[in-house]
Amino acid sequence: MQINQLPSNYQDRLADLEARILKKPKIEILEAFQKGNSFEVFSSQKDHKLSIKQQSLQGTPRKSSSDQTLFRQLQITKFTKSDQKKQNYNINFDLNENEQQNADQILKQKLNTIAIQDIRIKELETRVNELNQELQEQKDQQFKNENVVKQFVIGLDQFERVQIEQEIEKNKERLGEYSYQREKTQIQEVWMDGKEIKQLKEKLKMIVNQKEDIESKKKQFQFQSSSQYLKYILLLKEEQQLQEQLCRLENEKQIFLKQLRRQYDEKRARFKKINEYRTIGERYVLLQLLGKGGFSEVYKGYDLKELKYVACKIHQLNPDWSTISKSNYVKYATREYKVHKELLHPNIVRLYDSVEIDLNTFCTVLEYCDGCDLSIYIKRYKYFQEKEAKLIIQQMLNAIRYIHQNNIIHYDIKPQNILFHQNEIKLSDFGLCKVVDNDKSKTELTSQGVGTYWYLPPECFHIGEQLPNISNKVDIWSLGVIFYEMLYGVKPFGQGYSQENILKNKIILQSENVSFPTKPHVSNECKEFIKGCLNYCQTERFDFVQACNHQYMQQRK
Template sequence: MNINKLPQNCKERLADLEARIFKKPKIEILEQFQKESIPSFEIKPARKSVYDQTLLKQLQITQFTKNAQNKQHYNNYNKETLIEENNETHAIDALKRSLNELAIKDSHVKQLEQHISDLTQQIQNFKTSSFKYDTAIKAFAIELDQNQRTKRNQLIEKNTKKFGQYQYTREKTKIIQVWVDSKEIKDLKEKLGSIRQQLDLCENQYNISLSRESLNYLVLQREEEQLEKQLNGLENEKQLFIRDLKLRYDEQHAKFKNFDQYPVIGERYVLLSLLGKGGFSEVYKGYDLKEMKYVACKIHQLNSNWTVNSKSYYVKLVTKEFRIHKQLQHPNIISLFESVEIDSNTFCTILEFCSGQDLSFYMKKYGMIEEKEAKLIIQQLLEAVKYIHFNKIIHYDIKPQNILFNQNDVKLCDFGLCKELESENSQIEFTTQGAGTFWYLPPECFAKGDNPQVISNKVDIWSIGVIFFEMLYGLKPFGNGESQETILKHRIIETSEKVVFPEKPTLSKECREFIEGCLNHKQQDRFDIHQACNHPYMRK
């Protein structure tokens, strides 16, 4: 196209357009074209130059790209705005829910605080009431114990005239305590002695006269039997009286507390009267203020004069006894409840209390026990021993003093010398010669020699046989009336290879066989617990 032939105003417009194309961005040129109308200047497509067509295409592409970018940006902006608005809505809703939950929790907290305050007040009231109740119960238990002690002392004073008393006398340079019988017992013994002299005289004259003398002899025999029975009854009662005297003396000279003091152990157990005293412990009757029942409190005290090793050894033994006894749960074994520390040298084990006496009390009271009743006692004792043997334990100290009565139940107690086995039928080396009560121990516990001795749970079977014999005859089968020193010195148990039965009372054949099986001198031939329990005599 020849630019010189264009009108003058067109030339000016074209020059201005070219100038703007080279100086302004393409988007601005496009916007300018959109805004301005140039009716007098129209370029026909057919007449466009290549440069114009390229420019137009570039303008169109630029516009399209811009539009697309603007649309994408708008869409992204709208999406982000919607997401932010949605998030803000969710956040507001969550905040509202949290505030609502906090309000509910705050209400619950206030209710709980009020409930805790009420409970605290109730607990305080309960403690106050409980303290009052405990104080009242303690006072009642103490008053009852004091009344029982008063009656016991009155009975002792009364029986002193009937049985006698201990008196002190001088023997060379020593002051010793001796028992002096009452006038009633002395007179009875003198009368019995006189009758026996008359009987001896009658026996010497029996061949001279068979009429009057023989009748007199029968009368004297009858009177002798009655006096012996009366004297034996008094002697048995005297033994119980001496036992009460000893208990009163032990209570008045107890190490842990004075007889008129009533301390509370572990803020729970009130110590009352003394029940018994061992070598290193004292057993008191106690009252449980929580369970409101009587218990037995065994006080263990370490001697301040003991060496550290001695104290350690004693604590080890007591700890072993507690551990073993605590796991034993059987109707015929005294229950052990807990252990309470009192101070660094004193602690207490809480045991089941038995309302009855021990077997030695009844043996002293009645002298002899009938076979049927004695058998019932042995049957319950066998059940207890069967249980501990099943748990691989040897009691080792079964004796009448360790067999208690609680209503109709026989209870085995005191596991201070017990020994543990690897299995029920195993044996252990015996290393504690001199421990235990000699009258109730078998020969293998006294054997001496270069080879170490072994024992088994048949030690307990021997003890049961001795106790059964003693209940039936009123005397021990071996070493009766002898001291432990004499038994050990003269080897009485070791040399007594066979039990000898007195003529009276007459026992059943099965009973004698059972006792012989329990008191077999040879350990390997002696009954074990299963043979003893399954013996025909015990299964009747």
């Protein structure tokens, strides 16, 4: 084989070797290879014998023996190098082939893994689509169910409204109603008694006349027989019975007046009309009005998610208010919400949620209590048995202890804020509550003048250069007043006075001692407990620990 027939890289390496041996420029040797001045190499596979035959152009002189030896050595070197390179190539080829096989195997495994993952992804995508479809179907079904529940609740509310209207009409006939009468140029609202009250008053009038007639005869010594005296005694008993009936009717009348007031407020409610059933936050259906405050309306509602009744308190900002007034009201309502939201106790009304309705209106969602408030029961029954009143006060003490341990003063504990729900009492309305710092037992009364005066202690009425300091003993005083009122049917201080007159005449400031009526009978232990709650001196008054641990409250009787 001619050298110029070899690959160029072999020629290049061979020329490099010859240039070193012959000490000639490499470029000349490469030119000689191209012109054909090269050596032919013969090799045997058996013994690798080499013979070198010079091939030259015609007319070229024969080289000397030393040159021939040099050329032979050069060819042997070339052959050896070529053989080694071939062996190395074979080894490298084997290694590359193994690596390629390993790489192919790894690639196949990865491709298989990717294929499996693709299949799994498709399965998951299919499952996700199925779940989304199921979820949408469930949402659609839930929407249908909520509509069914909503319509049922609305129907039930309408039925209850009809019953309430019928009851109101009956009570108007029995107890009376307001009527408008003209006096000169003015129209005044006048209460007209119903049939039952009129009949009772007429009977009482007749009995009083008969009794006065008998008494006049008695003075003139005209009693001729014991029958007249017996008639007089019977008239006294009948008068007493009629007075008791009239008193019960008057109590019914007070409750009925609240019903009429609620009906009146509902007809003139700001947020919704009577026959309108709005849904707040796509969840709470507003039903009938429960009550109305200065800046809020409380509606009975129904939670379509939890399927239970709730109380929805609608707070509405007056559009005519100044920016400062609106800001102050929002601040007040937000503070009430934050405090109340954290209170979790069985004797405290739960606050569930808050929903923004528009820029000037929002709603707080509260636990619904199916019973009346304590003031209704006091008016209905006038007074409680001591054992019954004590059970209510014990539950109230549990609620007061809880809020006081959380550094909160309620400041507005009164019968209207004590609700009955499934044989338990619940403390409500934290709108006037005060939060006391952890390191302090007292706080300044910055909102002097607010609250219900019959149930506030003397320190709330002190007037001076500095604001009065109050403590959580404000609530203990309120508790004592309520306990007294439940037992005797009257308030210990300010009975028969208006709030204005209480403040004007300094009734509470002068109430240094509490006195107890002779009837009904109340135990001395109970009286001592009430005295501890109504102590005029704030420092000597019971705190919640002393009240809870008092011997009277520890007794099971």
